[in-house]
Amino acid sequence: MSLPFLEKTLQKYANEDRAIARGDSKVNFCVVPDPQNAETALNALRNSLGWPCLVLEFPDNEVSDESAAYDxxxxxxxxxxxxxxxxxxxxxxxxxxxxxxxxxxxxIIGRLKKEAKKKIIKDGCTPLQVMSRVSGEWIGPVLNGAWGYRYTIEIRFWRDPFHCE
Structure with a gap:
């Protein structure tokens, strides 16, 4: 699964969610690439962020040695x-x-799980599976007053080219 695919999917969800969708020019979705620069990345967007804002944090692709079929x-x-x-x-x-x-x-996570299960969302022709909510926790304060809630999840995507029809 490509990171741009996940970013595009989550941006679509943010634009359609009743709490996150924006009618102005403010940003309602951003990506924080790594924990060391999280505050810096959010500070750079501070003036353009709309509240509430969906954040994709620290995407880390892990190749499984247990299976040649998925990552x-x-x-x-x-x-x-x-x-x-x-x-x-x-x-x-x-x-x-x-x-x-x-x-x-x-x-957002419920929709991602539901659409993955029904194979509505795919990266090209590659199906994905949202494995679990590993953990949930409140976060904040960041940016001098922003608070929120975060879930850590695992998404399995298949490498098998025979999934393409």
């Missing part, structure tokens, strides 16, 4: 949202994490 991509998918600590209430961190971010990222 596994381990990555995290998160939704971040800005919480105004000065104005407690609807925009406080707890609300942002559990009432906005967690449900949104669960919808």
């Amino acid at each position: 596994t991509l381990r990555t995290s998918i998160a939704v971040l949202h800005f919480a105004d600590a000065k104005n407690a209430g609807k925009n406080d961190a707890k609300y942002v994490i559990y009432d906005v971010s967690k449900p949104a990222v669960e919808r």
